[in-house]
Amino acid sequence: MRVTIMGSGNGATAAAFDCAQQGHDVAMWDFPRFTDNIAAIAETGHIRGLVKFEGTAPIRYAGHDLDEAVKGAELVLVVGPAYAHEAMGEELRGRLTPDAALVALPAACCGAIVLKQALGVDLRDESHLIGETSTLPYGCRLVEPGVVRVTTKVEDGVYVAALPSSRTSEILERLQRVWPYMEAAGNVLQTTLQNGNPVLHPAIMLLNACRIENGGGFLFYTDGVTPASSRLIEAVDGERIALGRALGVDVLPDPEIGFRQGYMSRPDYLYGYNHGIGFRGSRAPTTLEFRYLTEDVPYGLVFASELARQVGVPTPAIDTIISMASIVLDTDFRAQGRRLPADLGLGHLTPEEVRAL
Helix, strand or coil: CEEEEECCCHHHHHHHHHHHHCCCEEEEECCCCCCHHHHHHHHHCEEEEEECCCEEEECCEEECCHHHHHCCCCEEEECCCHHHHHHHHHHHCCCCCCCCEEEECCCCCCHHHHHHHHHCCCCCCCCCEEEEECCCCEEEEEEECCEEEEEEECCCCCEEEECCHHHHHHHHHHHCCCCCCCEECCCHHHHHHCCCHHHHHHHHHHHCHHHHHCCCCCECCCCCCCHHHHHHHHHHHHHHHHHHHHCCCCCCCHHHHHHHHCCCCCCCCCHHHHCCCCCCCCECCCCCCCHHHHCHHHHHHHHHHHHHHHHCCCCHHHHHHHHHHHHHCCCCCCCCCCCCCCCCCCCCCCHHHHHCC
């Protein structure tokens, strides 16, 4: 299968290695301003993997020519932070053929909807096969350009949905050629809400704000998840689960999905995170101006709060975190919400219509 990876960061490099090592024909593309990793891979013609990955995997093309990268692609994976989805989708406009499946890996927050909007097609339009996954199937970091260390390779608990959901089986069939354990979600609201980053990261960041501003130097999960922060995580998670229930989709508690994915040995809000093998060694940021707040709050929590308000689900814990993050970073994250239901074409929909996506 011909696979195009859009992005060149940690997750994109891990996905490219995994696809290539399994024998797929892989091309990588990124914007010209992101040169180091792409240039290193282009020079050697391969990616080197460490820990859970071993050896090298060949890459057919690595560069900044998107026409070359997507030529003949059967699967195009957008692998990057939420704020990259719109720009990458716009780059694809007019270049994506109906034969290619386009997938946000992961959704981050409504990645499939954003990609459709960037391509200029209606949410229910079926001219292109577009979907998203609930999470990235790796815990990974770039060690140096062209070299990726994968400490966790997820082999369970990754959900997939197409938009509209009537085409999920088609997306799933292609993804399962690389990740056979992936499973169908009810719709893109389930894949989006199952993403645990907004549940975990902001709570830990805010309750460790002084330590972070004093230089960090601690283990983000091992040291940063205490009884207090675990209770805040659990409160946010409970509101997310209640929102899913109101929308007719099953959202699993984050420790349960983390246990299935291999990040933790026990599905528990305290022990699971500060003793989880998949979280071990992750160091805290050294600044509050970090994507754990600047991405997960305006893209994840603000969306959840506004959608919950639309369907009548109270979210006091989520709203508190949005307010606290706005105060400590002197930024009105609610006013700057990047994924409001109204902006995504969901604002006028009833809960029944949302479920039918």
